[in-house]
Amino acid sequence: MTMLVLYLLATLDGALCGFRAFAGRSALIHKRGYYIRAMWQGAGAAQLASLSSLAVLAAAVVLSYHRATLHADLEAAAGRMLWVFLPYAAAVLVHLVLRALPSTDIRAATSVMVLGPLTALRPLVMVAGVWFGVRSSQLLLTKALGLFVLTEMLFLESFLNRIATRQQERQLAAS
Secondary structure (H helix, E strand, O other): OHHHHHHHHHHHHHHHHHHHHHOOOOOOOOOHHHHHHHHHHHHHHHHHHHHHHHHHHHHHHHHOOOHHHHHHHHHHHHHHHHHHHHHHHHHHHHHHHHOOOOOHHHHHHHHHHHHHHHHHHHHHHHHHHHHHHHOOOOOHHHHHHHHHHHHHHHHHHHHHHHHHHHHHHHHHHHO
């Protein structure tokens, strides 16, 4: 169950990274479809990252001489990560829901005072969550797997920014 929650959080993070990567890069007046496609691209990129993480994790478990110990250590580390990632995700989601209110003032306030700073804190939250998860792990392999997943999580937004930049350059060249 813990791994499923982490997977769902990674998918949500990917969708929001997709939104941030593409936001402000289009001159369209009606951007809803554009932003939805961007979020799907981000979620899709998160699926690729999750799949590669799963492959590395599965290889580590299959090649390990201490599968039960590794499994228990990974589950414990994942559970500790949730203590950092869930409150952060809850704060983001609550403020995204507030943006659905028809008040322009509330929308602006949530963007400037909460969502902007939370976006800036994302890399630190990722580092803190993985560190908190693996710091008391018994196995070095658990720590290495945590570092691998952290690298993928941090690379995701950069990857999406490059895609958005290339797409914008193509659109500008076509007009």
